[in-house]
Amino acid sequence: MGTLLRRTHLCGDLDEENLNQKVTVTGWVRKYRDHGGVIFVDLGDKSGVIQLVFNPQLHKEVHSRARSLREGWVIAVKGRVTLRPSGTVNPKLKTGKIELMVEKMEILNVSRVLPFPIENEIQVSEEVRLKYRYLDLRREKMQKNLLLRYQVIKLIRDFLDKKGFIEIETPFLARSTPEGARDYLVPSRLNPGEFYALTQSPQLFKQMLMVAGFDRYFQIVRCFRDEDLRADRQPEHTQLDMELSFVEEEDIYNLIEEMFTFIFEKIQGITLQTPFPRIKYEEAMERYGSDKPDLRFDLELKNITHIQGLERFKVFQNVIKKGGQIKGIKVPEGVSLSRKDLEELTQRVTSLGAKGLCWIFVQKEIKSPLNKILSEETIKGIIKEMGAREGDVLFIVGDKKEIVAKALGNLRLYLATKFNLITSGYKLLWIIDFPLFEYDTEGNLIPSHHPFTSPKDEDIPLLKESPEKVKARAYDLVLNGEEIGGGSIRIHHRGIQEKVLNILGIDSLEAREKFGFLLEALSFGAPPHGGIAFGLDRLVMLLSGEESIREVIAFPKTQKGTCLLTDAPSKVTEEQLEELHLKVKE
Numbered sequence: 001m002g003t004l005l006r007r008t009h010l011c012g013d014l015d016e017e018n019l020n021q022k023v024t025v026t027g028w029v030r031k032y033r034d035h036g037g038v039i040f041v042d043l044g045d046k047s048g049v050i051q052l053v054f055n056p057q058l059h060k061e062v063h064s065r066a067r068s069l070r071e072g073w074v075i076a077v078k079g080r081v082t083l084r085p086s087g088t089v090n091p092k093l094k095t096g097k098i099e100l101m102v103e104k105m106e107i108l109n110v111s112r113v114l115p116f117p118i119e120n121e122i123q124v125s126e127e128v129r130l131k132y133r134y135l136d137l138r139r140e141k142m143q144k145n146l147l148l149r150y151q152v153i154k155l156i157r158d159f160l161d162k163k164g165f166i167e168i169e170t171p172f173l174a175r176s177t178p179e180g181a182r183d184y185l186v187p188s189r190l191n192p193g194e195f196y197a198l199t200q201s202p203q204l205f206k207q208m209l210m211v212a213g214f215d216r217y218f219q220i221v222r223c224f225r226d227e228d229l230r231a232d233r234q235p236e237h238t239q240l241d242m243e244l245s246f247v248e249e250e251d252i253y254n255l256i257e258e259m260f261t262f263i264f265e266k267i268q269g270i271t272l273q274t275p276f277p278r279i280k281y282e283e284a285m286e287r288y289g290s291d292k293p294d295l296r297f298d299l300e301l302k303n304i305t306h307i308q309g310l311e312r313f314k315v316f317q318n319v320i321k322k323g324g325q326i327k328g329i330k331v332p333e334g335v336s337l338s339r340k341d342l343e344e345l346t347q348r349v350t351s352l353g354a355k356g357l358c359w360i361f362v363q364k365e366i367k368s369p370l371n372k373i374l375s376e377e378t379i380k381g382i383i384k385e386m387g388a389r390e391g392d393v394l395f396i397v398g399d400k401k402e403i404v405a406k407a408l409g410n411l412r413l414y415l416a417t418k419f420n421l422i423t424s425g426y427k428l429l430w431i432i433d434f435p436l437f438e439y440d441t442e443g444n445l446i447p448s449h450h451p452f453t454s455p456k457d458e459d460i461p462l463l464k465e466s467p468e469k470v471k472a473r474a475y476d477l478v479l480n481g482e483e484i485g486g487g488s489i490r491i492h493h494r495g496i497q498e499k500v501l502n503i504l505g506i507d508s509l510e511a512r513e514k515f516g517f518l519l520e521a522l523s524f525g526a527p528p529h530g531g532i533a534f535g536l537d538r539l540v541m542l543l544s545g546e547e548s549i550r551e552v553i554a555f556p557k558t559q560k561g562t563c564l565l566t567d568a569p570s571k572v573t574e575e576q577l578e579e580l581h582l583k584v585k586e
Contacts, residue, residue: 004106005024005026005076005077005078005104005106006024007024007025007026007076008023008024008025009023009024009025010025010045010046010047010048011025011027011043011044011045011047011048011049011050011095012045012046012047012048012049012050012094012095013047013048014050014081014095014098014100015094015095015097015098016083016097016098018081018098019081019082019083019098020080020081020082021080021081022078022079022080022103023078023079023080023081023100024076024077024078025043025045025050025076025077025100026045026074026075026076026077026108027043027044027045027074027075028043028044028045028072028073028074028111028118028138029041029042029043029069029070029071029072029073029074029075030042030043030044030049030071030118030119031071032069032070032071034067037056038053038054038055038056039053039054039063039066039067039069040052040053040054041054041066041069043075043077043100044118044138044140046143048093048094048095048140049093049095049140050095050098050099050100051084051090051093051095051098051099051100052077052079052099052100052102053079053082053099053100053101053102054066054102055101058101058103059102059103062102062103062104062105065105065107066102066105068107069107070110070111070113071111071113071114071117071118072111072112072113072114072118073107073109073110073111074107074108074109074110074111075105075106075107075108076105076106076108077100077102077104077105077106078102078103078104078105079100079101079102079103079104080100080101080103081098081099081100081101082098082099082100082101083097083098083099084096084097084098084099114135115128115131115132115135116128116129116132116135118135118138118139119139120139120140120141122139126550126558127558127564130550130556130558130563130564130565131564131565132565133554133555133564133565134565137554142551144544145540145544145546145551145552146552146554148267148540148543148544148552149536149540149552151266151267152263152267152536152539152540152543153220153536155262155263155266155267156218156220156240156259156263157220159258159259159262159263160216160218160242160259163216163255164216165216165217165218165242166214166216166217166218167217167218167219167220168209168214168217168219169219169221170199170202170205170206170209170219170221171199171205172198172199172222172224173186173196173197173198173199174196174197174198174199174204174205175196175197175514175517176195176196176197177197177204177514177515181200181225181226181227182225182226182227183197183198183200183224183226184197184198184224184225184226184235185197185198186198187580187581187582188580189579189580192580192581193581198224199223199224200223200224200225201221201223201239201241201533202219202221202223202241203450203452204452204515204517204518206219206241206243206531207243207452207490207518207521207526207529208517208518208521209243210243210244210245210490210492210526210527210529211521211522211524211525211526211527215244215245215246215527215529216244216245217241217242217243217244218240218241218242218243219240219241220238220239220240220241220536221238221239221241222236222237222238223236223237223238223239224236225237230559233549234537234549234550234553234556234557235557235561236557237535237536237537237549238535238536238537239533239534239535239536240485240533240534240536241531241533242487242531242532242533243529243530243531244529244530244531245527245528245529246527246528246529247489247528247529247530248489248530249432249473249475249489249530252475252487252530252531252532253275253276253278253430253475254275256477256485256532257272257274257275257276258274260272260428261274264426267543268426268543270425270426272426272428276428276429276430276477277295277429277430278429278430278431278432279293279429279430279431279432280431280432280433281431281432281433281434281435282433284431285405286301286303286405287300287301288300288301288409288412289301289404289405289406289407289408289409289410289412290405290409290412290413290481291431291434291476291483292431292476292478292481292482292483293429293478293481294413294416294422294427294480294481295427295429296416296422296423296424296425296427296480296481297416297421297422297423298332298421299329299330299331299412299415299416299421300329301327301328301329301404301405301408301409301412302327302328302329302330302385302386302387303325303326303327304326304327304328304382304385304386304396305319305320305324305325305326305327305398307326307378307381307382307385308378308381309374309375309377309378309381310326310374310378310398312373312374312375312378313370313373313374315355315356315398316398319398319399319400322400323401324398324399324400324401324404325398325399325400325401325404326396326397326398326404327396327397327398327404327408328382328386328394328395328396328397328408329394329395329408329411329412329415330386330387330388330392330393330394331392331393331394331395331415331419332391332392332421333389333390333391333392334391335393335415335419337393342357342359345357345395345411345414345415348410348411348414349397349407349408349410349411352403352406352407352410353399353403353406353407354397354399354403354404354407355398355399356397357395357396357397357407357411358370358395358396358397359393359394359395359396360379360382360383360388360393360394360396361393362383362388362389362390362391362392362393362394363390363391364390366379366383370396382394382396395408395411395415397411413481426479426480426542427479427480428477428478428479429477429478430475430476430477430478431475431476431478432474432475433471433472434448434449434471434472434474434475434476435448435468435469435470435471435472436448436453436455436459436467436470436471436472436474436500437467437468437470437503437504439468444505445467445468445503445504445505446504447500447504448472448474449472449474449486449488451500451501451504451506452488452490452491452497452518453472453473453474453488453489453490453491454472454473454488454489454490454491454492454496454530455470455471455472455473455491455496455500456470456471456472456473459471460496463496463499463500463503464499467503472488473488473489473530474486474487474488474489475487475488475532477532477534479539479542480542482538482542483535484534484535484538484539484542485532485533485534485535486532486533487530487531487532487533488530488531489528489529489530490529490530490531491522492522492526492527492528492529493522493526494519494522494523494526497515497518497519497522498511498519501515537549537552537553540552
């Protein structure tokens with residue numbers, strides 16, 4: 001049934017310029033207050049909330065009907081905009097200075113009792129929020145998050161359009177190819193026993209678009225990866241995908257820095273400093289223990305392996321003999337640490353593989369468990385090397401290089417959060433000069449990014465004898481300690497691509513079977529090309545100040561990959577399985 005009252009304004013758009021005007025608004029009852037005479041109702045829509053006033057002395061019949069209203073009901077009201085009485089202004093609302101004296105009302109629909117109140121700071125589990133996501137999305141905070149997402153996407157499209165890019169869609173249903181994560185497989189009804197894979201990224205398709213001559217491509221695209229989930233991962237996520245022909249790394253850096261400057265000016269009203277810092281991968285690991293360092297605070301890792309006298313401590317002696325590292329972090333004065341804190345920090349680093357954690361309280365009388373083992377001269381050497389002053393605290397770990405980086409890199413972030421050492425604002429930087437390959441847990445070479453990343457020209461001769469030493473023409477963009485994008489200059493010569501695949505244990509027969517279409521495309525005059533992809537969910541999460549990408553996705557999955565709203569995944573009928581020539585193994 002339609003409404004006789006046609007909306008003239010959104011609730012949150014009304015202000016003092018509308019005083020004494022007759023307006024009609026529609027929305028949901030957010031709050032209901034009956035003060036024994038006058039009834040007050042907060043009415044909300046996507047724009048905000050307006051206070052409605054039902055006065056029995058002015059409009060007795062509509063006031064009587066308003067007594068039946070409850071939270072969640074949908075109504076349309078017509079009335080006059082007036083100023084709130086002195087002392088009743090609500091500074092928290094955009095419409096806090098005005099209210100609407102209701103003259104007419106239509107009840108458009110009723111509602112069951114809501115499972116939680118529609119307000120920003122709700123005390124309810126995420127499971128309940130996801131089960132009733134359509135109610136959760138009515139909240140002002142969630143509406144703002146999705147509006148921000150839309151604005152970011154629109155700005156990206158506007159910017160890239162002016163830079164000569166065109167948006168081209170690529171298939172979701174494709175061939176299963178090894179790209180680093182498990183594929184979601186889709187059985188083909190028309191081709192029994194054969195499967196599509198939901199694409200993990202448009203990587204191969206966008207490279208073929210470069211061969212086709214579309215030298216500036218982009219896409220806001222859904223990607224699918226069957227991997228273990230956490231706060232910043234979803235089985236399906238959205239990325240900004242880009243590829244360009246006839247470019248070098250500098251072209252990519254300049255374009256992306258200009259795009260992010262444009263986005264941040266429009267969204268946050270701030271001007272980013274360009275060029276963004278560039279840190280080599282090895283330097284990032286040495287200084288921060290991470291290839292996605294947060295530069296909003298210091299706490300750099302300091303290598304003290306060379307200090308004489310450390311070998312008197314048997315643990316450090318073994319580390320030095322085996323070619324490991326001894327490193328430390330300096331926490332500035334003013335940070336108070338209890339015995340319980342020290343136990344917690346020790347447990348944290350040991351859970352990451354380290355054998356233990358040493359500390360030094362730099363005071364007039366130095367306090368440290370190392371006092372009983374190392375000489376005073378050695379401890380003073382550590383303090384001097386780490387640039388510590390009275391009041392500082394030093395934390396030290398000695399172990400294999402990768403364990404030290406993991407333990408202290410994690411400890412660095414934890415200490416900065418625990419003791420409020422992180423400054424506000426945004427810090428962007430490029431990480432460059434990644435290794436082309438790395439070793440997996442079984443000692444096999446795997447690609448650090450993906451197998452289509454180009455080696456540095458000067459390192460191509462190393463592919464045959466020392467592939468582990470080859471550097472990649474790859475780059476990541478990091479924002480506040482989160483990798484938000486990564487890309488590379490691609491291999492555009494078939495011979496080099498086959499050589500890289502061979503190093504990864506993919507022989508020519510398997511290469512033709514899995515990547516034949518790409519190899520063939522590269523043999524038809526593929527231009528030099530490169531690109532980058534950004535996790536759109538993660539970027540919007542950081543811009544909105546949220547801590548999980550689920551807060552900026554309309555209908556996300558849980559950490560177990562389930563949708564509590566629709567109860568997916570679910571079982572299907574025997575008939576459906578039979579059509580697909582499948583059987584479920586119990």
